[in-house]
Structure formats: C-alpha cells, structure tokens
Amino acid sequence: MAEVVGVYATSHTPVMLNFPNAIPDADRKEIFDAFTTVGDELRALRPDAVVIISDDHVHNFFLNNLPAFCIGATDFYPTPVEHWLKAEKRVLAGHGSLGAYLVTMALQEGFDPAFSMDLTLDHGVLTPLELAGIAGEVAVVPILVNCVQPPLPTMSRALQWGRFLAKALRSFPEDLRIAVLATGGLSHDISTPRMGMVNEDFDRKFLALLAGGDDAALVDYAAGHVDEAGNGAEEVRTWLIAHGAARGVFEQIYYKPMPDWYTGIGLGRWALQEKA
Amino acid sequence: MTRNWRHPVPTPDCYAMSRILYDIHHHESDLERYKADPDRYMASSPLSARLKAAIRDNDIGAMYLEGVNPLLLRAHCLGLRIPESEFVASLRAIEHIVREENDHG
Numbered sequence: 169m170a171e172v173v174g175v176y177a178t179s180h181t182p183v184m185l186n187f188p189n190a191i192p193d194a195d196r197k198e199i200f201d202a203f204t205t206v207g208d209e210l211r212a213l214r215p216d217a218v219v220i221i222s223d224d225h226v227h228n229f230f231l232n233n234l235p236a237f238c239i240g241a242t243d244f245y246p247t248p249v250e251h252w253l254k255a256e257k258r259v260l261a262g263h264g265s266l267g268a269y270l271v272t273m274a275l276q277e278g279f280d281p282a283f284s285m286d287l288t289l290d291h292g293v294l295t296p297l298e299l300a301g302i303a304g305e306v307a308v309v310p311i312l313v314n315c316v317q318p319p320l321p322t323m324s325r326a327l328q329w330g331r332f333l334a335k336a337l338r339s340f341p342e343d344l345r346i347a348v349l350a351t352g353g354l355s356h357d358i359s360t361p362r363m364g365m366v367n368e369d370f371d372r373k374f375l376a377l378l379a380g381g382d383d384a385a386l387v388d389y390a391a392g393h394v395d396e397a398g399n400g401a402e403e404v405r406t407w408l409i410a411h412g413a414a415r416g417v418f419e420q421i422y423y424k425p426m427p428d429w430y431t432g433i434g435l436g437r438w439a440l441q442e443k444a
Numbered sequence: 445m446t447r448n449w450r451h452p453v454p455t456p457d458c459y460a461m462s463r464i465l466y467d468i469h470h471h472e473s474d475l476e477r478y479k480a481d482p483d484r485y486m487a488s489s490p491l492s493a494r495l496k497a498a499i500r501d502n503d504i505g506a507m508y509l510e511g512v513n514p515l516l517l518r519a520h521c522l523g524l525r526i527p528e529s530e531f532v533a534s535l536r537a538i539e540h541i542v543r544e545e546n547d548h549g
Contacts (some may be wrong), residue, residue: 214500225515226466231463232463313455359517360508395445399449
C-alpha cells in the first residue's frame with residue numbers, strides 16, 4: 169500500500185519569478201531559503217509522486233466549463249501555460265495511474281471531480297516547484313480546485329476533500345511514497361480596488377488555527393473572513409485540503425506579509441502522526 | 445461589508461466580456477486581430493456598445509465593476525503591456541463606488 173510521507177503548503181505568486189527584486193534583498197533571501205527548505209525536505213522524503221493541490225488561473229478552464237475540482241490523470245504536463253511567466257518551459261512528469269485511481273475513488277466516495285488528461289499547468293504549480301528546486305525531479309498529480317471564479321466550492325468542502333485524500337492516498341495498492349504540496353494564498357487581492365492589500369491579521373489567525381487542532385473553528389474562520397483577505401485568499405482552500413489529507417499537526421515554516429509582491433507569503437508542513 | 449467578487453454567479457455580459465479577454469490572451473492570432481482593429485474583432489459579440497468600449501479603451505475599472513474575471517483582467521494588463529501604474533490607478537478610481545455599494549449592503 170502507498171504511504172503519505174510528507175504534506176506541505178506554500179504561497180505562490182508569479183511575481184516571485186517575474187519581479188523578484190520588488191522586495192528587499194533580505195526578505196527575498198528569507199523567502200527563497202524557506203522554499204529551499206521545503207524542497208530539501210521533500211527531496212529527502214524520496215517521493216514517487218507529489219500530489220499538488222492548486223488552482224487553474226483561468227487557463228485550462230473558462231466560464232464555459234469550469235470544474236470545482238479537477239484531477240490530472242496523465243503522465244506528462246507541459247508548463248507554464250503563461251507566455252509571460254519568467255520560467256523555463258518544461259514538461260513535468262505525471263503519475264497517471266495515481267491520478268486515475270483518485271478520480272475513481274472520489275466518485276465511489278461521493279465526490280464528483282472532473283478529470284483531465286490534457287493540462288498545461290500554470291504558475292500555481294510551477295512557481296513553488298521552481299523555488300523549491302525540485303521542478304522536473306518529481307512526478308506530479310495535479311488536483312485543481314476552483315478558487316478563481318464564483319460560485320466556489322465551500323471551505324468546508326475543501327476540508328472534506330482533504331479527508332477523502334487522506335484515505336484514498338493511503339489505499340493506493342502500490343508501494344508508493346506520496347507527498348502532498350498545496351499551493352496558494354495567503355491574503356492577496358488581484359485586479360480589485362484593494363490590489364496590493366495584504367491582511368496580516370487574517371494570515372496569522374489562519375495559520376494559528378491550522379496549528380490549533382479545532383477544524384470547525386478553522387473552516388468557520390476561513391469562510392467567514394476570506395472576504396477581508398482578498399480574492400486571492402480564496403486559495404486557502406488548497407491549505408484546507410492539505411490539512412485534511414495530513415492527519416497531522418501543522419507547523420509554520422515561514423510567514424511574512426509582502427505587499428510589494430501583493431501577497432502574504434506563508435510556508436508550512438504537517439508533522440504526520442502515522443507513517444505506514 | 446467588503447466582498448471579494450462582484451457577482452455570486454457571472455452574468456451573461458460578464459461572460460461575454462471575459463470571453464473576449466480569454467480568447468485574445470490564449471490565442472495569438474486573436475490577439476493580433478484584436479490589436480489591429482478592436483471594434484472589428486468585437487463586432488459579432490452580443491455586448492452593448494458601452495461594454496465593448498470599456499474593453500477597447502482599457503477601462504479596467506469599468507470592466508471590474510461589470511464583473512469581468514479578475515485573473516483575466518490581470519492577463520489583459522500583462523498581455524497588452526498596460527503600465528502597472530495605469531492598471532492600478534483605474535482600479536483605485538472606482539474604489540469609492542465599491543465602498544458605497546458595500547456600505548449599503
């Protein structure tokens with residue numbers, strides 16, 4: 169049976185790659201060092217697959233057909249889809265059979281995801297992998313949750329999805345070492361009159377609740393306060409999915425508000441309570 | 445109360461405006477045709493003249509108020525190389541409208 173060997177979450181923003189010098193050198197070094205820490209830890213876990221929970225920023229999906237959840241189920245993923253992203257064009261290896269298994273299990277367990285065998289992944293997936301130094305080293309299974317266009321799945325549903333993944337990943341009938349990496353958030357606002365706003369209070373409270381162990385309070389807070397944290401903060405759904413998948417205790421690796429990167433930058437890991 | 449989104453579900457106008465932005469920033473030939481003659485490119489769209497003009501004139505604030513997807517607005521800024529200061533200024537210019545709406549529920 170498969171083993172979940174690590175669960176992580178990081179913020180993502182294209183400006184990390186496009187305009188890295190928009191913030192002071194010392195801050196940039198701190199942030200990039202934190203990503204390197206995540207990359208080193210992930211590499212040391214020797215994962216056979218990394219399930220990456222992110223969102224599609226209206227590239228693969230449009231308003232004519234926009235799934236709440238979509239699981240990638242193929243063996244390769246070109247990236248990045250954005251012609252303007254300052255990142256090397258590459259094809260990430262996928263783990264198609266794990267993706268297909270998750271789709272099948274989800275349908276059996278009362279979830280109704282879309283699946284895709286043709287995704288060109290965007291900065292949400294690529295940026296953390298690049299900064300962590302593991303892009304191209306690991307096979308990925310993307311799970312894309314709609315955080316970009318209402319109506320959105322609820323915060324509660326995101327946590328339910330995570331709990332489903334906790335069970336499904338560990339039931340995959342191969343001796344596979346699986347890591348989970350959620351990417352998105354924290355507070356930020358894109359293309360609104362508040363653009364540039366970072367809500368540090370929201371971010372720190374959300375991170376504290378992740379570590380606190382009261383999942384009902386965590387979900388209630390995210391649902392009740394996300395409008396104060398910006399449309400980009402809707403991406404905390406990815407953190408909630410990771411939280412549900414981990415069955416562990418959240419540990420913050422790094423946090424700092426970075427308004428000149430338009431985003432609250434957070435990274436964390438879950439100390440897993442069980443290892444097969 | 446502050447809200448992250450203009451509409452709980454996109455309106456048909458919002459869809460049609462977003463459709464134009466999506467197409468011109470995901471298909472190079474569409475971008476070329478749009479830049480060559482925006483009015484001609486949008487001629488077959490069901491949008492009103494006012495909404496077509498908002499797109500043609502890069503009136504980011506007006507497009508935001510109509511509920512155009514914010515990620516597509518961002519792509520529009522980057523794809524058409526609209527200066528960041530102009531992009532943000534157009535959004536800041538409608539801040540009072542949004543605040544008044546929020547104050548009145």
